Amino acid sequence: MTAQTVPAPKRVIDIEAVTMAFGGLTALRDVSFSIFENETVSLIGPNGAGKTTLLNVIAGNLRPSSGRVVLRGEPIQGLPPNEINARGIGRTFQSVEIFATLTVLENAMAGGVAATAIGLAPSFLPWGKARRVQNDLARRAREMLDFVGLSAAADMPGGTLPTGQQRLLGIARVMMSGARVLLLDEPGAGLNETEKSALINVISRLSDKGYTIIVVEHDMALVAQVSDRIVVLDQGRLIADGLPDAVKHDPVVIQAYLGRSHDHGVARLRTQVARSEKLLEIDRLSIRYGGVTALDNANVHVNKGEIVALVGPNGAGKSSLVKAVAGFVKPATGTIRYDGADLRALRSPDAVTRKGVSLVPEGRALFPSLTITDNLALGYYTERFRNWGLRGLIAPGLNRNDAFEERKEIAFRLFPILKERQQQQAGMLSGGQAQMLAIARSLMSNPRLLLLDEPSLGLAPKVIDEILHKLLELRAGGLSILLIEQNAQAALQIADRAYVLSTGRIVADGAADSILADPNIASAYLGWDENKPQAETLRSAVS
Amino acid sequence: MKQQGIWPYLLLVAGLIGLQFSGSNYLTNLANFVAIQALPAIGLSLLMGYTGQISLGHAAFYGLGAYGSVLLATLLGVNMWLAMVLAAVLVGIAAWALGWLVFRLEGHYLAMATLGFGIIVHVILVEMHDWTGGPNGMTGIEPMNLFGHEFYSDKQVFPIVWGACILGIFFAESLVRSPVGLLMRGVSENGRVVASLGASPDRMKRLVLMVSGIYAAVAGALYARYVGYLSPGPFDVGFSIKLLLMVAIGGFAQIWGVLFGVAFVALVSELLKPLGGYDIIVFGVLLVVAVVYCRDGLLQTLFAGVRGTLRLARKSVS
Ligand SMILES: Nc1ncnc2c1ncn2[C@@H]1O[C@H](COP(=O)(O)OP(=O)(O)OP(=O)(O)O)[C@@H](O)[C@H]1O
Ligand SMILES: [Mg+2]
Numbered sequence: 001m002t003a004q005t006v007p008a009p010k011r012v013i014d015i016e017a018v019t020m021a022f023g024g025l026t027a028l029r030d031v032s033f034s035i036f037e038n039e040t041v042s043l044i045g046p047n048g049a050g051k052t053t054l055l056n057v058i059a060g061n062l063r064p065s066s067g068r069v070v071l072r073g074e075p076i077q078g079l080p081p082n083e084i085n086a087r088g089i090g091r092t093f094q095s096v097e098i099f100a101t102l103t104v105l106e107n108a109m110a111g112g113v114a115a116t117a118i119g120l121a122p123s124f125l126p127w128g129k130a131r132r133v134q135n136d137l138a139r140r141a142r143e144m145l146d147f148v149g150l151s152a153a154a155d156m157p158g159g160t161l162p163t164g165q166q167r168l169l170g171i172a173r174v175m176m177s178g179a180r181v182l183l184l185d186e187p188g189a190g191l192n193e194t195e196k197s198a199l200i201n202v203i204s205r206l207s208d209k210g211y212t213i214i215v216v217e218h219d220m221a222l223v224a225q226v227s228d229r230i231v232v233l234d235q236g237r238l239i240a241d242g243l244p245d246a247v248k249h250d251p252v253v254i255q256a257y258l259g260r261s262h263d264h265g266v267a268r269l270r271t272q273v274a275r276s277e278k279l280l281e282i283d284r285l286s287i288r289y290g291g292v293t294a295l296d297n298a299n300v301h302v303n304k305g306e307i308v309a310l311v312g313p314n315g316a317g318k319s320s321l322v323k324a325v326a327g328f329v330k331p332a333t334g335t336i337r338y339d340g341a342d343l344r345a346l347r348s349p350d351a352v353t354r355k356g357v358s359l360v361p362e363g364r365a366l367f368p369s370l371t372i373t374d375n376l377a378l379g380y381y382t383e384r385f386r387n388w389g390l391r392g393l394i395a396p397g398l399n400r401n402d403a404f405e406e407r408k409e410i411a412f413r414l415f416p417i418l419k420e421r422q423q424q425q426a427g428m429l430s431g432g433q434a435q436m437l438a439i440a441r442s443l444m445s446n447p448r449l450l451l452l453d454e455p456s457l458g459l460a461p462k463v464i465d466e467i468l469h470k471l472l473e474l475r476a477g478g479l480s481i482l483l484i485e486q487n488a489q490a491a492l493q494i495a496d497r498a499y500v501l502s503t504g505r506i507v508a509d510g511a512a513d514s515i516l517a518d519p520n521i522a523s524a525y526l527g528w529d530e531n532k533p534q535a536e537t538l539r540s541a542v543s
Numbered sequence: 544m545k546q547q548g549i550w551p552y553l554l555l556v557a558g559l560i561g562l563q564f565s566g567s568n569y570l571t572n573l574a575n576f577v578a579i580q581a582l583p584a585i586g587l588s589l590l591m592g593y594t595g596q597i598s599l600g601h602a603a604f605y606g607l608g609a610y611g612s613v614l615l616a617t618l619l620g621v622n623m624w625l626a627m628v629l630a631a632v633l634v635g636i637a638a639w640a641l642g643w644l645v646f647r648l649e650g651h652y653l654a655m656a657t658l659g660f661g662i663i664v665h666v667i668l669v670e671m672h673d674w675t676g677g678p679n680g681m682t683g684i685e686p687m688n689l690f691g692h693e694f695y696s697d698k699q700v701f702p703i704v705w706g707a708c709i710l711g712i713f714f715a716e717s718l719v720r721s722p723v724g725l726l727m728r729g730v731s732e733n734g735r736v737v738a739s740l741g742a743s744p745d746r747m748k749r750l751v752l753m754v755s756g757i758y759a760a761v762a763g764a765l766y767a768r769y770v771g772y773l774s775p776g777p778f779d780v781g782f783s784i785k786l787l788l789m790v791a792i793g794g795f796a797q798i799w800g801v802l803f804g805v806a807f808v809a810l811v812s813e814l815l816k817p818l819g820g821y822d823i824i825v826f827g828v829l830l831v832v833a834v835v836y837c838r839d840g841l842l843q844t845l846f847a848g849v850r851g852t853l854r855l856a857r858k859s860v861s
Contacts, residue, residue: 061739085738110728130721
């Protein structure tokens with residue numbers, strides 16, 4: 001392109017007075033804004049603000065109750081998703097949705113098939129048109145994989161990629177569809193710092209290539225680095241739209257979304273010294289899947305009333321470790337002792353839960369068609385069973401609902417939004433709300449040891465902040481916590497001790513503060529370096 | 544995606560030639576039924592294995608192809624081959640239309656709807672006496688003939704049905720390896736994502752159901768001409784379930800595996816003849832076992848088992 005007179009920026013998408021109501025709940029109210037050619041716009045806002053809903057409206061997954069979505073002058077609201085893609089708008093999903101049984105290359109190729117408009121008839125012969133299209137797709141798919149840095153993984157099954165690479169693959173796949181406007185729903189969730197910088201790099205190179213991008217994201221450091229403009233939603237309303245600097249300092253936005261900075265008041269809570277009586281003791285634990293060693297001779301312990309963080313890159317074996325404790329994975333060797341008892345001798349995960357160990361699994365595992373109350377009630381069954389045996393299950397009345405109500409109140413005090421939505425189906429919750437429910441449900445069984453696998457995934461900064469504080473409160477109430485976090489910095493700020501894992505081995509352990517302060521560990525395993533700690537970026541984004 | 548190899552075809556043809564040399568009419572007859580039933584089974588595998596959509600009504604397409612081709616030939620007085628093509632086209636259209644209705648549903652509901660379709664068609668075959676001869680069926684169906692040459696005996700029919708079967712395998716293998724095949728597999732994993740990539744998942748499902756219906760219809764037409772007699776019995780829900788079993792034993796998304804599944808079920812059926820109507824119990828148990836223990840099909844599971852034992856044996860030796 002040669003630069004002639006600078007043309008006025010062209011509007012690509014106009015959101016005009018879009019309202020989206022689900023029954024009585026209005027997820028979007030009269031939202032209007034425009035997106036210009038080759039702009040990267042970040043859409044931020046608290047959990048349940050309506051961000052995913054807005055992407056769904058633009059991409060055709062939802063028909064708005066009123067209002068219009070206009071693409072280069074043409075209204076497109078209510079068209080089916082495939083037609084909207086054909087008009088040049090592509091999207092990725094909040095939950096990573098890679099085709100697990102297709103290889104990485106095939107995933108990328110699948111993205112381009114519809115655009116080739118190859119019919120069914122030529123597909124019955126292995127040569128001719130089908131062959132040409134196939135080769136062409138493969139060539140372009142390789143280019144795209146190259147662009148996002150996944151060439152080396154081309155022949156692996158998509159399902160075996162770590163989350164970060166799956167996100168990049170999702171982007172390569174939707175690029176193959178020929179879309180020039182990309183809607184990315186939380187591309188950074190669950191990624192470590194190294195993966196995040198790869199993602200940021202891809203997003204900015206997409207922008208250089210002329211793509212128009214809308215990013216929904218809770219990671220303010222990422223938002224700060226990619227956005228030309230930021231649009232803020234809160235409770236379905238647009239509360240700010242402007243340049244990053246202006247928005248970040250907007251008091252309304254800080255109040256609604258960003259919250260205060262991280263380590264506020266943490267020090268005070270953490271000064272209570274944990275007792276040094278061991279609650280969980282893991283000795284030389286190894287876990288293998290087929291021939292692959294996921295965890296190698298790990299020694300980990302958690303004292304009573306302690307928060308212990310497990311940090312390290314994706315695929316380091318952190319989730320495998322907690323799954324083994326919870327009884328979902330059978331370890332190859334080693335022992336797991338909890339409160340003096342041998343957990344490996346227990347036959348099933350529910351027996352472990354009855355002992356007082358509760359897992360909040362990665363990916364939430366809610367019961368989507370049940371209401372929030374019912375999800376919580378299921379979390380409470382262990383407690384019921386523990387207290388009243390089978391009678392508690394068969395005759396749930398027994399006038400003992402008070403105990404349930406009491407525990408439910410504790411959960412609601414942690415997450416007030418759940419109380420408002422008691423009767424709503426869990427499947428309808430926003431990503432962040434679902435994460436809150438998963439944590440609340442596991443607290444219902446009145447555990448003594450809580451295993452949290454990436455609790456901050458998909459949560460707004462303010463809520464992460466709140467949850468981390470709530471964890472400290474829970475700890476003050478006598479709960480011990482084993483915490484896995486991709487957001488290592490935040491986790492280390494509230495933990496008493498921490499273990500750093502890398503490719504199945506424990507490479508460092510000690511007091512959380514000293515690990516946080518150790519520049520070597522940080523740069524080698526946690527992916528940030530001394531010179532630009534993520535917390536700084538975050539804090540400067542907030543203050 | 545790798546190109547399909549020629550070896551399986553050569554092996555199959557060699558086996559079939561060997562079977563001809565054995566000179567056994569019994570084996571040839573059995574092999575003919577394997578070829579005929581392989582077509583609807585492969586069609587079902589395209590739908591269930593590759594596209595992830597269940598059908599419990601596939602026997603209906605098979606039956607419509609059989610009755611339809613014979614009725615069209617007599618009613619319109621056209622050549623039997625033309626009638627076969629016409630029947631296949633009509634069944635394809637019917638399957639496409641059925642897709643409009645049933646693919647609003649998923650999972651159990653889809654299973655129920657297709658089961659309902661299968662039962663309705665079977666009832667029609669039984670009740671429309673004037674056309675189908677009702678429970679008594681239709682007799683005296685002319686055997687296949689081409690340029691005045693009749694294909695009547697097992698040996699004569701053999702090349703025709705196996706030719707059709709091999710073509711069916713070839714087309715299906717090409718389809719699943721084509722770009723469209725990628726979308727089919729995408730639909731079976733997540734239709735919402737496929738839609739976001741510009742392809743309509745419902746349209747994909749309808750297309751595959753149509754192809755699948757045509758496979759079954761062609762097989763039905765060949766069956767009618769080969770057996771020379773039609774009654775509603777072989778086209779009931781029991782046969783739909785048997786097709787499901789063949790696909791399950793074959794490993795769902797494996798065309799060649801399904802051919803093995805069909806042969807396996809045919810052999811077991813022969814062994815179970817003394818049980819009469821109770822063979823369905825054995826088939827039911829087999830289906831459950833296949834689905835629970837052999838998710839990748841019987842062959843692969845057996846291979847994996849053998850490999851595992853060998854490894855163990857080697858370990859204990861060394
Ligand atoms: N299909 C639905 N039926 C009923 N309510 C829904 C439905 N989809 C979303 N909601 C509600 O609409 C609101 C907005 O949800 P949305 O998923 O857009 O939030 P979000 O901004 O993406 O939040 P998060 O950051 O947590 O992902 C939430 O309160 C959610 O519970
Ligand atoms: Mg969302």
